[in-house]
Amino acid sequence: MNVAIVGAGIFGMAAAIEISGRGHTVTVFDQGSVPYENAASTDVSKGIRRMWYAGDNETYVELVESAAAKWRHWERILEESVYHQTGGISIIDSFGPGTPMYESWRYLIARGATEIEVMTAPKARKRFPQFVIDDEETVVHDRWSGYIESGHAVKILARIARDQGVIITEETRVTEVTESSTGATVKVGEVEAKYDRIVVAAGVWVGRLLPTIGENVKVTHQEMLLIEVEDEPLFSPPNMPVWGVDPDGEGWYGFPLLREGCVKVSKEPLGEVVDPDFSRGGTEEFRDETLEFLRGRIPKMADGRVVSGRTCLYTTTPDDHFVIDWAPGYESVLVAGGGSGHGFKFGGSIGSLISDALEDRDNPLGRRFRIGDRFTKTPTCSQESRGFATPRET
Ligand SMILES: Cc1cc2nc3c(=O)[nH]c(=O)nc-3n(C[C@H](O)[C@H](O)[C@H](O)COP(=O)(O)OP(=O)(O)OC[C@H]3O[C@@H](n4cnc5c(N)ncnc54)[C@H](O)[C@@H]3O)c2cc1C
Structure with a gap:
């Protein structure tokens, strides 16, 4: 097949590598250079973890473990390291049956995971003295967790794609995708090109090409702060580790010292709905709010020097699960995205889900991401409980 992919973020790049690896001809279009500075994937770091997927542990744990193996495989090909298994902690105030962390932990232990330790506050304070941890809090430490240098990873994955023969057309904004009985068409202004299939992996811009998808995803404003710390060993x-505090509530999270010489802090709950071309700068309000949080929780980090603030946009589906399926009303245009704030880590495994959907092969792990009646049902996601995190009723 001759396949066009619109978007060279992690969804598009992973798809390009897998689809071309299966012998198809692939052309990728991106409106920017790769990695595009305003893409969600273009960031200093994205967390990779297998906990907090109690909404569908069976699907997500399998996918994240296979993704991790693929990240290592790609690192070997590229002879570069982008995936850092630093361990991760979650500081939570409630750890019992029915809570997202507990149900994740129970699932992983039953699956044979040996890297997870549930710590009392005194023990956690000794192990992680950077943090203020209240006596009644629990700390779940998973040594498996870590982060991926996401923007850099997309950049170097393009090398694998090109080596496999993928044509990456940068600085080229696709203005329309259409289909007829003779195939699918990509339009760039007045220029048209025909393909057997098109994958639209356009991140927050998906609604510009596929309005029926755009109507069902929320594009929200999420900020982060980069801080230079004085005591580098303490924060390395x-x-x-990668850390999160109260993931079901305030949802602060962050990363250890990064290659860029700073730590990153951000916040999970959905921000205000914005246009996909909203400014990617940071705000004073978020800076102040972050520093106030850090003074109470990681005081030595709050003493650091703020280097910059940045905005990244989530593309969130009604139930927080990705969308990998034929776009409504199309037979040869597939949509891949709806990362819902947690898509990057799956870069190593979503390529095969996208390729299977494109080749009309049933993949049990891909069923979760089919559209079905998901857009007509009452949304399950909310600020407090995300669809992938909230334990399912059995
Ligand atoms: C603040 C923040 C923190 C996050 N943290 C994590 C995390 O810790 N762990 C994790 O796993 N995930 C995380 N995510 C989610 C993750 O970043 C996304 O799910 C993922 O990067 C989405 O990838 P994508 O390929 O769908 O979109 P993008 O990376 O945005 O790529 C879309 C691409 O499509 C191109 N494009 C769009 N329209 C067109 C067009 N018409 N023509 C040509 N090109 C076009 C764009 O230029 C862009 O390059 C986070 C997201 C944010 C915003």
């Missing part, structure tokens, strides 16, 4: 692995 193995002393400092």
Whole structure:
């Protein structure tokens, strides 16, 4: 098949590598250079973890473990390291049956995971002295967790794609996708090109090409702060893991010292709905709010120097699960995205889900991401409980 992919973020790039690996001819279009500075994937770091997927542990744990193996495989091909298994901690105030962390932990233990330790506050304070941890809080430490240098990873994955013969057409904004009985068409202004299939992996811009998808996803404003810390060893692995505080509430999270010479702090709950071309700068309000949080929770980080603030946009579906399916009303245009704030880590495994959908092969792990009646049902996601995190009723 001759396949066009619109978008060279992680969804598009992973799809390009897998689809071309299966012998198809692939052309990728991106409106920017790769990695495009305003793409959600273009960031210093994205967390990779297998906990907090109690909404569908069976699907997500399998996918994230296979993704991790693929990230290692890609690192070997590229002879570069982008995936850092630093361990991760979640500081939570309630750890019992029915809570997202507990149900994740129970599932992983039953699956044979040996890297997870549930710590009392005194023990956690000794192990992670950077943090203020209240006596009644629990700390779940998974040594498996880590982060991926996401923007850099997309950039170097393009090398694998090109080596496999993928044509990546940068600085080229696709203005329309259409289909007829003779195939699918990509339009760039007045220029048209025909393909057997098109994959639209356009991140927050998906609604511009596929309005029926755009109507069903929320594009929200999420901010992050980059801080230079004084005591670098204290904030470097193995002393400092990827961390999260109260994931079902305030949802602060962050990363240890990164290659860029700073730590990153951000916040999980959905921000205000914005246009996909909203400014990617940071705000004073978020800076102040973050520093106030850090003074109470990681005081030595709050003493650091703020280097910059940045905005990244989530593309969130009604139930927080990705969308990998034929676009409504199309037979040869597939949509791949709806990352819902947690898509990057799956880069190593979503390529095969997208390729299977494109080749009309049933993949049990891909069923979760078919559209079905998901857009007509009452949304399950909310600020407090995300669809992938909230334990399912059995
Ligand atoms: C603040 C923040 C924190 C996050 N943290 C994590 C995390 O810790 N772990 C994790 O796993 N995930 C995380 N995510 C989610 C993750 O970043 C996304 O799910 C993922 O990067 C989405 O990838 P994508 O390929 O769908 O979109 P993008 O990376 O945005 O790529 C879309 C691409 O499509 C191109 N494009 C769009 N329209 C057109 C067009 N018409 N013509 C040509 N090109 C076009 C764009 O230029 C862009 O390059 C986070 C997201 C944000 C915003």
